[in-house]
Amino acid sequence: MDFDFDPTTLELRERLTTFMETHVYPAERIFEEQLDSSPDSWNPPPIIEDLKEEARRQGLWNLFLPGESGAGLTNLQYAPLCEILGRSPHIAPLATNCAAPDTGNMEVLHMFGTPEQKKEWLDPLLDGSIRSAFAMTEPAVASSDATNVETSIVRDADHYVINGRKWYISGAMDPNARLLIVMGKSDPDADRHRQQSMIIVPRETPGVDIRRGMKVFGYDHRDHGGHAEIVFTDARVPAENMISREGDGFAIAQARLGPGRIHHCMRLIGIAERSLELMVTRASGREAFGKPLADQGVVRDWIAESRVRIEQIRLLTLKAAWLMDTVGNKGAHTEIQAIKIAAPATVEWILDKAVQIHGAGGVSQDFPVAAWFAQVRTLRLADGPDEVHKNALARNEIRKVRSHAGA
Amino acid sequence: MDFDFDPTTLELRERLTTFMETHVYPAERIFEEQLDSSPDSWNPPPIIEDLKEEARRQGLWNLFLPGESGAGLTNLQYAPLCEILGRSPHIAPLATNCAAPDTGNMEVLHMFGTPEQKKEWLDPLLDGSIRSAFAMTEPAVASSDATNVETSIVRDADHYVINGRKWYISGAMDPNARLLIVMGKSDPDADRHRQQSMIIVPRETPGVDIRRGMKVFGYDHRDHGGHAEIVFTDARVPAENMISREGDGFAIAQARLGPGRIHHCMRLIGIAERSLELMVTRASGREAFGKPLADQGVVRDWIAESRVRIEQIRLLTLKAAWLMDTVGNKGAHTEIQAIKIAAPATVEWILDKAVQIHGAGGVSQDFPVAAWFAQVRTLRLADGPDEVHKNALARNEIRKVRSHAGA
């Protein structure tokens, strides 16, 4: 057992930290100003393109992607880098082409795409010249169970025809999100986990109606493509847009999930670290009743608890990443579930305190903590509410004890 | 001891409930549509004027105001009505002319205004033809201590000249908010609680720059006048705009505070009751893993806890109201502090569960729970963060025990 990062990770952490300090943090104010100055645009602020160029130049690009197409890092190596990106969560992931949902989509295309699909869609995604969306969640059913999707994908000669309603399709409001990877039911009569397929639907396809941006506590998130409600009405795409084979949808979703959750959690830890810094900075600079907030007992309690909790979720996330690398996503199942449960709740708690310490400023647009709170809050719901994951984790735990007792 | 409402209250509760069911709830969808259709307006949606007319016609008007100018109710009588208004918090208070900050401002003018001030400002406020704002909070200092205000109010012959910066001035973005009651320092050398004054500043006064709407978790709250940042630069108003006398500002603020907090808390309880209903309705109608959410243990736990907690904060708020009526705001001090501490935290907890049960819909614009969460969250900060009130309450508690021990 060894808690040191390997040399590759150490070197990349240093370079990435420099990039953050030299380019990303200074860009934050500009990013906000550009956003404010074009209130009706769903494109990311133009400064993002400058940062992408710089990141690409420095080789801080596609860090998330294993293999030759990407930076070739393991999950354990990427995790601490992803944390650093999370410190400026609206900018750094975009700037380094490491932003969801593109990361997951690139992984899917990388693992399951045909050479033609890769050429048409993966290459420009890797290149950062287009974006993408992943259309799974539906308003009418509990999204926690992928087998619930009701959108239909029906073969019609050499095409597939798609009908259904999706919402909270992140990134899809960005006009540059050229493709949607749509999860739907292709065979309602197949086995429960073989009914679903995933298919590539180009944005311009007739019958694809991107209706409106869903909000998150009042935020439209147009800085990273928003969250679209999309209605598919007889949307027709060539049969070769199918990813892998009919019926593989559930398996692909599972494969996409593990790394996705790890990334979310690592970014959360970055948010938490930055929030703790903001908390301490504000508490140090603000007086109330004759002494700095940072000298007041309750504030110190929050600061200490934040540190104690951050250390715990970071280690748990790193261990999950290590398990994914060593025994695979399946072997890491419990740990992945555990961080999915622990990290959002923990970081939400920290952000609540960060808001409180900032006073009215804490809920405002002048500090990032309210926006981060809202974002983190959604992760207790996204990809299944906590309660579903706890129930599943408990079932396993019970099974383990019983089988041991029976042995 | 008797927990029954008196006949006046019972009768008004019934009439108000009918008004809610007949006019307010059905107006909610229209209200949202009108809001959406005029995205750049800071005026409340036009349906509000229809509702005001109806409420005035039914005598459900100015219920908050004791004495002949208003409905003449005690705090204890108004409290349960205010709770009912809180069930549709963005509409019902406006519709019945019982919305903050106008209520507090009307109370101030009613208690401390000159006949001229009353004629010019109170009458149209009572009438519902104009609105108002209360400018106290400043970005640069801890707003929890009213003696901290830095805005200056300086006598210059028969005028006062105002300089300073305020923010989160609720309602002030509404162009119909014709007057601002501004709290500032008129004599920095006076005793600590005699340095402040309150003065009426008409919106149009040169030197009043209403800069921007502050946000609350992404919401601009333009449906009820937003929260303005206002800069006063040599804003000059006639000396007769002073409310009461120079140096009375702190005392007026205190007088305004007690009822204001009670109203906030009662509205919160209305929000909580409605949220619990939404929670139960959603849980009853939504299945996951083969049974309705409402049959799942964790959800039931939340529902039960919500009920148990609501009952407690309601009783505490009613008792505080009763104390204000019987022994005055000062005698009710501890209880007012206690509900200020307990109610927002409790209702926030309930709303968190309501969000969770609604899934992605819970954070969206399609259900009110995320917006209510954000609103309630601010009340852990507004008018002093919880921690300040807890500290003060504890100090009292310690003093009580010590003096008893010393006796």
Add this chain to the structure above:
Amino acid sequence: MDFDFDPTTLELRERLTTFMETHVYPAERIFEEQLDSSPDSWNPPPIIEDLKEEARRQGLWNLFLPGESGAGLTNLQYAPLCEILGRSPHIAPLATNCAAPDTGNMEVLHMFGTPEQKKEWLDPLLDGSIRSAFAMTEPAVASSDATNVETSIVRDADHYVINGRKWYISGAMDPNARLLIVMGKSDPDADRHRQQSMIIVPRETPGVDIRRGMKVFGYDHRDHGGHAEIVFTDARVPAENMISREGDGFAIAQARLGPGRIHHCMRLIGIAERSLELMVTRASGREAFGKPLADQGVVRDWIAESRVRIEQIRLLTLKAAWLMDTVGNKGAHTEIQAIKIAAPATVEWILDKAVQIHGAGGVSQDFPVAAWFAQVRTLRLADGPDEVHKNALARNEIRKVRSHAGA
């Protein structure tokens, strides 16, 4: 609505407070010394008899019992007195003949006893010359559901024969507990709520084996009769010992329950008030890192939260008492459930803080807070764990919303 106590209550509160200050608090040390000096005795320390004499003399006796046999108070009148008794929970209830389980047993005999039963058992109980126990909980089944009891009560000519195992039968280790009221199954084939009976079993009955004292976190509670495990093996009692009629057991249990829970909760509030005083006193007298604990932010937070929470559970308990008086136990069902859920958890929280502030002393025998913690902890289990009550309360809440929606 009126939060004032009536004159009878006010007068009794004053007299009872004087009795506490003059007799009970000074007796606490003696009580402990007497306990320590007879480590193997299950009798209460002798000072209790002195206190009983004094209480009887002052008319502070059987305050819990409505009607002519007792003090004739309503639940609402008794509640604040019971709170005062709770301030010295191991002494004051015994001293005033207001201790569980005797109170509930006297109520049962008072309501359902035959003249002979009253003469033989109720009179000496009212008199304070004997004690009693209530044998319901069984180790083998979930005690939260009274219909689960497995102990059998079988008619055999003019006797009943009892077989079964009970545990946590409070008070039964005291040799002066002359009678046990035993709940058992008399007719397993009857309707679910008509299978149970309650019967009086004199302590000396052959076949009654009082096996051992069950502990509560290491405490044997021999100061108030412990908690016995009792095995009944063909214990035979005359048929006239049946309380009311065969099959009435469940109904009697329900009738006994409401007041019992109120009493527990009021006592808890007394414990909480006293604990808060101890907390403040200790925090005022103890320095750490250069200033009194009472000046430290986290400690103040605990003190304030304690006050805020106590006020809430007190009001809820009083309202439940008022409802019992005005609309009956059934009408007060939700409120009784609510305090059963809220009060133990709240007071446990307060006691945890009281322990913490006392340092090592907090877990020791030198301060009462650890013992109170243990006692309060059991009330989250006794008479059904919280979770059962929450589940039932939620079911009601769901039914209410649905029926309203359907109306």
Add this chain to the structure above:
Amino acid sequence: MDFDFDPTTLELRERLTTFMETHVYPAERIFEEQLDSSPDSWNPPPIIEDLKEEARRQGLWNLFLPGESGAGLTNLQYAPLCEILGRSPHIAPLATNCAAPDTGNMEVLHMFGTPEQKKEWLDPLLDGSIRSAFAMTEPAVASSDATNVETSIVRDADHYVINGRKWYISGAMDPNARLLIVMGKSDPDADRHRQQSMIIVPRETPGVDIRRGMKVFGYDHRDHGGHAEIVFTDARVPAENMISREGDGFAIAQARLGPGRIHHCMRLIGIAERSLELMVTRASGREAFGKPLADQGVVRDWIAESRVRIEQIRLLTLKAAWLMDTVGNKGAHTEIQAIKIAAPATVEWILDKAVQIHGAGGVSQDFPVAAWFAQVRTLRLADGPDEVHKNALARNEIRKVRSHAGA
């Protein structure tokens, strides 16, 4: 970074697990019976000696001690073994000569003892033939700050004379605890951290009055030597009993502390794992309202949360152990503080749920969970209350941010 145990650890874990299953768990019932049958004895039950012999024979002995005198393991190697011992916390540590406070005392003598001291005291301790106590905590001062001790150690020719009062001196009630290591003040005028000394006081020394066993929530813990109150009145020991030199007391205490806390935390994790098993087992075997507790949502929530939290504190503890091995106790300071804060609170939470699931049995002597709860609860106080550690940790955190900002 690598989360695998090394081969030595893996092999020892296997052997230790076998020892637990073959000898320790089966001994638990006998241990309890022997305890019950000698209610006045402060000696551990005789079965402990049998187990010690077996453990010694198997080489599962002094695992905690680095270097040649012990098993020679690093902290990181010992941690997971210590966790296993914690699964039977009243037996396994004693059985393997790895019980506090002997472990810490052996470390002190090992590091700082003279050859004579080692021969007289360390050898029989290593051998398991005697036990020891560590006398630091005093009733009169906050024990969280070692510089507070008031007990005096005064040189008188070739002796030292000790006066003072200590309490909660764990293990000292065991007559076989032949020596006390006493912390006291030898020079009140020296620098703050040079005033203290540690000295060996043989149990038989005249003037050593072992007064009484302090309790922990009603438990006397006589199975592992209780917690003594000890009064020293002119207790006189030879000057060569001084450990290291006069004034080294504080430094020795610090050196003793790091490993001690790690051991406590690892044992806690063992307790938590066993409690979770007990919880699951009970929940699987007990029905309520028609289905096993293990199928009820709230119970599952507890089980899942328990697992998620255990994983986090384990990783944090292992990391702290690794830091101690690699950068020393000082470098591991924050992490040691963090587990000291996190582990007791977490495991207390788990035990609360374990108690609840066991119903009345949960607070009884028939299941271990109440006793463990009490024991764990003390660790939020022992060696400084949580609040002190949080305050210190926060101060560091604030310093870090400030120095970074200033850089």
